[in-house]
Amino acid sequence: MSRPPTTQQFVLAELRRAILARELLPNQPIRQDSVARGLGVSRVPLREALKILEAEGQVVYRPHRGYTVAELSLPDLLEVYRLRELLESEAVTLAVDHYGAAELERVEREHRAVVDAAERDDLVEMIAANRRFHFALLEPAGMPRFMRVIRTLWDATDAYRAVYYNSADNRSRVLDEHEAIVRAAREYDGAELVRLLRAHRQHAVESLRETVDTGDSSGWSSGGSSGAVPRAES
The missing domain is CATH 1.10.10.10 (Winged helix-like DNA-binding domain superfamily/Winged helix DNA-binding domain)
Known part of the structure; x- marks a missing residue:
């Protein structure tokens, strides 16, 4: 890297x-x-x-x-995802009118990157590729201020996303949902994209609700309790 x-x-x-x-x-x-x-x-x-x-x-x-x-918080999660729904629905509705061959190829390329990372069980790369996939859908809207706000919301919930992706069932569902999203993008169907992305977010919230509310992060292994970041690649 x-x-x-x-x-x-x-x-x-x-x-x-x-x-x-x-x-x-x-x-x-x-x-x-x-x-x-x-x-x-x-x-x-x-x-x-x-x-x-x-x-x-x-x-x-x-x-x-x-x-x-920061400790995971259900009210925080719900607020951020509500804001994402409002902003991303508007952004993708505008973006679909600007999809061309290059934009669709970018969406499909990032979808393939998510699939490849999932097949390697590389969760960190899968999460990174997932982010690139979503912004490939949104950025053609051509609203840089919107994108800055949406990026901040995504940054604020990285820890939640890591919990969500720890489940093999959730990872499989992400891939299936992305396939449907790619099809809607190819068909320039803005209303369907809004619906699919809303369901995509709702599934994540539903899955995280019990875990975050109870503070249960079982199944995770820590890199140690020293607070150090043990790996730095250049």
């Missing part, structure tokens, strides 16, 4: 990956010295990256205790 252009972006990407991979768990302290040492950076870009994650709601800062990974 190529290293992002700035040290801060590199650190931010690695922290996001660690949250997705469950190397950093909800309520787990983030030991800044250990993380900085593991990534081979100073604490300055690390602090800046943590401030970005704090603004997104992915980490929490408490005086005298430092940063911890």
